[in-house]
Amino acid sequence: xxxxxxxxxxxxxxxxxxxxxxxxxxxxxxxxxxxxxxxxxxxxxxxxxxxxxxxxxxxxxxxxxxxxxxxxxxxxxxxxxxxxxxxxxxxxxxxxxxxxxxxxxxxxxxxxxxxxxxxxxxxxxxxxxxx
Numbered sequence: 283x284x285x286x287x288x289x290x291x292x293x294x295x296x297x298x299x300x301x302x303x304x305x306x307x308x309x310x311x312x313x314x315x316x317x318x319x320x321x322x323x324x325x326x327x328x329x330x331x332x333x334x335x336x337x338x339x340x341x342x343x344x345x346x347x348x349x350x351x352x353x354x355x356x357x358x359x360x361x362x363x364x365x366x367x368x369x370x371x372x373x374x375x376x377x378x379x380x381x382x383x384x385x386x387x388x389x390x391x392x393x394x395x396x397x398x399x400x401x402x403x404x405x406x407x408x409x410x411x412x413x
């Protein structure tokens with residue numbers, strides 16, 4: 283984009299990591315150099331992703347530029363949401379209270395559980411036969 287001042291936030295969800303920059307602007311969202319509609323196709327995921335901007339009433343105040351890697355599309359959306367929330371706190375410390383009330387600053391700690399030896403997956407055991 284431009285070399286003007288931006289606010290930075292790092293967001294994580296599952297194995298996805300999003301590096302978010304908020305620029306003063308009109309609400310455009312760019313993910314990995316592409317428009318948001320081309321990357322995140324599900325409308326509910328897009329709405330959830332920009333929820334921090336909606337609850338702080340800054341939806342058309344910032345352009346969002348994101349570099350995201352790892353995981354899948356839903357993990358990306360969650361990581362971007364977390365990164366936007368953190369960047370909004372950097373932009374204005376007064377946003378912290380409302381973002382905390384909506385639970386947008388808390389990192390979702392759920393990650394995929396590792397496979398255990400002797401099992402087919404993390405918890406699924408092979409079928410038991412008595413005889």
